[in-house]
Each structure stands twice: as C-alpha cells, then as structure tokens.
Amino acid sequence: MSQQTVLVIDDERDIRELLTITLGRMDLLVDAVGTVTEARRALAERHYDLCFTDMRLPDGTGHEVVELIAAEHPDTPVAMITAYGNVDAAVSALKAGAFDFVSKPVDIQMLRRLVRTALRLAEEKRSGHAAAKPDGNERLIGESPVMQQVRGTIGKLARNQAPVYIAGESGVGKELVARLIHEQGPRATGPFVPVNCGAIPSELMESEFFGHRKGSFTGAVGDKEGLFQAAHGGTLFLDEVAELPLHMQVKLLRAIQEKAVRPIGAREEVPVDVRILSATHKNLAALVEQGQFRQDLFYRINVIELRVPPLRERRGDVPLLANFVLRQLATKSGGTPGHLLPAAQQALESYDFPGNVRELENILERAMAMCDGDQIDVSDLMLPQRAPRAHAEAAAATPATASMPAAEPAQPASATANGGLDDYISNLERTAIIKALEESRYNKTAAAKKLGITFRALRYKLKKLGID
Numbered sequence: 001m002s003q004q005t006v007l008v009i010d011d012e013r014d015i016r017e018l019l020t021i022t023l024g025r026m027d028l029l030v031d032a033v034g035t036v037t038e039a040r041r042a043l044a045e046r047h048y049d050l051c052f053t054d055m056r057l058p059d060g061t062g063h064e065v066v067e068l069i070a071a072e073h074p075d076t077p078v079a080m081i082t083a084y085g086n087v088d089a090a091v092s093a094l095k096a097g098a099f100d101f102v103s104k105p106v107d108i109q110m111l112r113r114l115v116r117t118a119l120r121l122a123e124e125k126r127s128g129h130a131a132a133k134p135d136g137n138e139r140l141i142g143e144s145p146v147m148q149q150v151r152g153t154i155g156k157l158a159r160n161q162a163p164v165y166i167a168g169e170s171g172v173g174k175e176l177v178a179r180l181i182h183e184q185g186p187r188a189t190g191p192f193v194p195v196n197c198g199a200i201p202s203e204l205m206e207s208e209f210f211g212h213r214k215g216s217f218t219g220a221v222g223d224k225e226g227l228f229q230a231a232h233g234g235t236l237f238l239d240e241v242a243e244l245p246l247h248m249q250v251k252l253l254r255a256i257q258e259k260a261v262r263p264i265g266a267r268e269e270v271p272v273d274v275r276i277l278s279a280t281h282k283n284l285a286a287l288v289e290q291g292q293f294r295q296d297l298f299y300r301i302n303v304i305e306l307r308v309p310p311l312r313e314r315r316g317d318v319p320l321l322a323n324f325v326l327r328q329l330a331t332k333s334g335g336t337p338g339h340l341l342p343a344a345q346q347a348l349e350s351y352d353f354p355g356n357v358r359e360l361e362n363i364l365e366r367a368m369a370m371c372d373g374d375q376i377d378v379s380d381l382m383l384p385q386r387a388p389r390a391h392a393e394a395a396a397a398t399p400a401t402a403s404m405p406a407a408e409p410a411q412p413a414s415a416t417a418n419g420g421l422d423d424y425i426s427n428l429e430r431t432a433i434i435k436a437l438e439e440s441r442y443n444k445t446a447a448a449k450k451l452g453i454t455f456r457a458l459r460y461k462l463k464k465l466g467i468d
Contacts, residue, residue, distance in 0.1 A: 004119060005046065008032040009039045009053040009065055010081060015106070019052060022108055026115060036060035043073060050118050051078040052102065055093070063096050070097040077118040077160075081106075094162040094303045103258070110259055113233075113273045117161070120186045139176060141324050142317035146309045150177070153306055158184035163256070163301045166279040168308035171358030174279040175239060177308055182235040187275055190234025195227050198243030205248045207264055210255065216265025228261045231274045241301065242280040242287055246294065253297045276301060311353040311360065318349050321357060325364045338368050343378045351383055369460035370453060384425070430465050433458070437467075 006028050008019045016032040023030045031046070033039055036059050042048075051069060053062040062080050069078045080093035080101045093101050100114050140151060157164050158181050166174045175194055182192045200208050211226030227236060238244075244252065255261045256276055260269040278301045287293040311318065322340060330337040340348070344367075353359050363381055371380040432451065440446035448458040461467075 003027065003029045004049040005029045005031065006115075007039065007042055007048040007051045009036070009051070009057065009062070010034065011054065011056075011058050015054070015081065015104070018106060019111075022111060023115065026112065028115075034058070036064055039065055040068065043068065047073070048076050049123075050115065051076055052081055053078060054081045055083070062093065066093065066096045066098050079114060079118065094160075097160075098162075100161040107259075107271060110271055110273065117186050117273075140173070140180060141321050142314055143320065144314040144317050146314055147317060150306070150308060154180050155184060157181050157304060157306065161275050162303045163276045163278070165284070165302040165305045166277065166308060167284070167305055168279070168281065169310045169356055170281045171353075171356035172308040172310055173357055174281075174308055175237065177306065178235070178237045178239075178277045178279065181277060182237075182275075185275075187234050191231055192235050192237065193227055193231035194237040194239055196239045198240040202245050202248075205245070206251060209248070209252070210261040211263035211270075213263055213265035216263075220265070223263075226261060226263060228255060228272045228274060229270065232272050234274065236274045236276055238276065238278040238301070240280050241278040242282040242284055242293060244293075246292075249294045249297050253294065253300060256297075256300055311356045315349050318360070319345055321360060322348060322364060325361050326368070329365060329368055333368075336374050338364070338371065338374050338376050341375055341377050344376050344381055347378045347381060347383060369457045372454070382425075426465060429461060430467065433461060433465070433467060 004027075006019075006023050008016055008023075008030060010016050010019075010032070011034040013034075016034070020030045020032050028049075031042055031048075033042055034057070036057050039053070051065070053065040055062045057065075066078050066080065069076050077099035078097070080098045082093065082101050082103055099118055102111060102114065140147065140154075142148075154177060164178075164181060166177050168174050178194070179192060182188065195208075207224065207226070209226050209228060211224050211229055212220050214220055214222050238252075255272070258269070259273065260271050262269045284293060284298060284302070288295050288298045311321075319340075322345070323337075326338045326340075348360070348363075355362070363383065364376075366382060367376045367380040370382065371377065433447070436447040436450040437444070440450060444458055444462075445455055448455045451458065453461075
C-alpha cells in the first residue's frame with residue numbers, strides 16, 4: 001500500500017518543521033510549503049490525502065486554499081491552522097469547507113487524533129465504503145421533497161467535523177437527525193452522547209459536563225468523568241441548548257474553543273476530541289438579540305444550520321409514517337399491525353400536528369388501544385379540535401412556541417398549562433376512569449362498560465396513566 005501524503009502550508013518555519021516531524025512519525029509523507037502559490041503548484045502535481053493550511057499567508061489566505069481544494073480536490077480533507085483562541089477564524093474556516101481546525105501552539109496529541117480521523121474519512125470516500133455503510137435513513141421516514149433534501153444534507157454534514165445546529169419544533173426528530181449525522185461520519189465507531197441541557201440542575205451542570213475530582217466538593221466521593229470525556233472520539237449532542245444558563249454558556253464556549261476541559265478540583269485541563277451537534281425548538285437567534293444567549297457561543301455552534309420541517313409541511317409523508325409507527329407498535333405487542341381506514345387516514349393528513357411526529361406516535365398508540373380489532377377509524381384517533389390556521393402560521397414563524405397547540409377560547413386555562421392539550425386530555429381521562437372505577441366498586445369490566453370502551457382499552461389506559 002502506498003504511503004499516505006500530507007501537504008502543510010505555513011509561512012512559519014517552526015510550524016512546518018513541527019508538523020513534518022510529527023506526521024513523519026505517523027508514517028506519513030509530508031510536503032511543506034510557505035505560500036498560496038507554492039500550494040497551488042504542489043496540488044497540481046500530486047494528490048494529497050490531507051492538507052493543513054495557515055490562516056494568513058504572505059500572498060493570500062487559507063480560505064483561498066480551502067476553496068481551491070473544495071472545488072478541485074473534494075476528496076482531500078483540509079484543516080485550518082488558527083491563532084490560539086481565535087474563534088472567529090475557526091468558525092470562518094469551517095464555514096468555508098474546512099474539515100476541522102488546529103490552534104497554535106499545536107497540541108501534538110490533538111493533532112494526531114485529527115489526522116487519524118481525517119485519513120479514515122478520506123479512505124472511506126475513496127474506497128466507497130462510506131456509501132456502502134447502512135445510512136440509517138430508513139428511520140427518517142418520508143419521500144417529500146423537503147425530507148429528501150434533509151437526507152441529502154445529513155450525508156454532506158456527516159463528512160466533515162463542523163458543529164451543526166439542528167433547528168425545528170418539538171417532536172420533529174432532531175435527536176434522530178443528530179444520530180444519523182454521527183452514524184454516517186468518521187466518528188461512527190465512537191460514542192454518541194446525547195444530553196438534555198434543560199434536565200440538568202444549574203448547580204450540577206459544571207460537574208456533569210466536565211467531571212470532578214474526588215474531594216473537590218461535599219459528596220464528591222470519587223473521580224467522575226464528565227459528558228465531554230464520555231463523548232471523547234465521538235459526538236456530543238446538546239439538546240435544548242437554549243436552556244443553558246449564561247454562566248455555563250461561557251464555560252461551554254471555552255471547552256469547545258480550546259478542545260479541553262478542566263474537571264472541578266483538577267489542576268490541569270484534559271484534552272477532549274468531540275464533535276458538537278446542538279438543537280433546540282426555540283428561536284436561538286431571537287434569544288441572542290434578547291441577551292439570553294451569548295452571541296459568541298451562538299456563532300460557534302451554529303456554523304451550519306439544518307432545519308427539520310414540521311409534519312404539517314410534509315403532509316404527504318403522514319401515511320408512510322403512520323404505517324411505520326403501526327408496524328413498530330405491532331412488533332412491541334406481538335400483534336398484527338393496525339390498519340387505517342380511509343376516513344382515518346384522511347383525518348390524519350388534514351391534521352396540523354402541533355406535536356409533530358411524537359404526537360402522531362401517541363395518537364396511533366392510543367388508537368390501537370381504543371379500536372375494535374385492528375381497524376382504526378376516525379373516532380379511534382380522538383383528534384383534538386383542529387387548530388386555527390392563523391395559529392399554525394404563527395407557529396411556523398415562531399419556533400419558540402410552535403410546539404404548543406392552539407388554545408380554544410372556551411377552554412379552561414389548565415388545558416394549555418403544564419404540558420398543553422395532551423396533559424389536559426390525560427387529566428380528563430384520568431378523572432373519568434377513576435369515577436367509573438369508584439362507581440363500579442373497582443370492577444374493571446363494569447368500569448369499561450360505563451366508559452363505553454373495551455376492557456383492553458381500559459387496561460391500556462390504566463397502565464399509561466399510572467392508575468393502580
């Protein structure tokens with residue numbers, strides 16, 4: 001097998017020598033040049049498996065090199081060499097198409113990890129293994145043009161290391177999209193660590209993200225690895241990133257920028273190699289304008305934005321999704337997949353789904369419990385009253401509130417508080433079921449008859465609502 005080659009472009013002799021020695025010890029053949037002109041000549045004469053370029057060069061910029069390689073040598077990953085702590089330059093490089101970036105002074109261990117990842121990616125692209133890998137997109141159901149575009153974008157994003165911000169309403173499948181980006185990329189063999197930023201108490205966040213040393217605070221009975229260390233070599237998915245308090249946003253920005261974390265109680269930082277993917281259903285740009293989210297962190301995690309469309313924008317995918325969900329439910333229960341009658345399918349296609357795919361799953365699970373046999377009719381769906389069009393349009397324009405269903409004018413306030421319409425319906429069902437059980441002296445068969453539902457449906461609801 002021929003020796004893999006690397007091109008280093010930097011006008012500082014010390015940097016060229018450092019990279020040449022380090023990469024040479026990795027059994028790589030290195031060509032080192034100091035200008036854009038020399039880089040163009042070298043790229044024209046030889047194929048390179050990897051390229052490093054400085055940001056500022058005597059006769060041009062690293063951006064020119066990145067754009068040249070992207071246009072003429074798309075199979076060659078290129079990493080930008082930036083000044084220490086220069087977040088703007090790093091973000092700019094990634095947006096220009098760089099695979100990753102390296103900060104001066106160069107951390108040798110970090111450099112080696114980057115090289116191994118980049119060369120593995122390049123080899124996959126050349127051999128075609130990347131295309132042959134199972135892409136997992138069978139889980140991202142839908143043949144609408146917007147979903148085909150999302151799948152295509154996922155494939156492109158998987159091939160580099162740029163941070164990706166996944167925007168979309170609650171329930172559209174943002175974590176699934178993040179998993180697919182991870183699984184289709186060169187980090188697929190590493191861990192995928194999802195974390196809900198809104199579920200961690202503020203006082204525990206630093207310990208959860210960065211870890212701690214034994215005795216660093218009351219209750220620290222041993223060393224603990226943080227989420228960054230757990231994701232080392234893989235991907236860290238920050239779900240609901242908008243929920244991070246400002247003090248943690250500062251610490252998170254530093255960890256991303258320096259590619260290192262300092263556990264609580266530790267004297268030295270620990271290098272970490274993670275790709276950051278993030279998501280929220282809120283309008284992050286609006287939060288930046290309101291001073292609730294740091295602008296520098298926003299630009300650092302939002303190098304590339306991927307919007308996942310709500311279900312109402314791809315109604316034609318509803319039948320495919322519904323059949324997929326019904327097959328999954330049948331697999332779990334060991335029964336026969338449910339069948340949507342034409343009227344039921346039409347009702348689903350007409351519904352706006354404020355809760356998106358997650359709401360569709362809940363509706364179908366409930367319908368399977370309520371229907372007679374395996375035929376699902378409109379009444380079994382128990383669809384809420386359709387939200388007014390004006391609200392749906394406002395929801396589409398305002399991601400921060402788009403996951404909430406419209407409130408009916410005559411509806412009690414509790415219907416939209418603490419969880420929205422789903423919680424309101426669950427509370428109504430709970431009250432009715434408990435009343436029927438009490439009136440029938442807790443005879444479940446008699447209670448089911450009072451409620452006008454099957455015994456199977458009652459048993460399902462008791463389990464779902466946690467009623468003993």
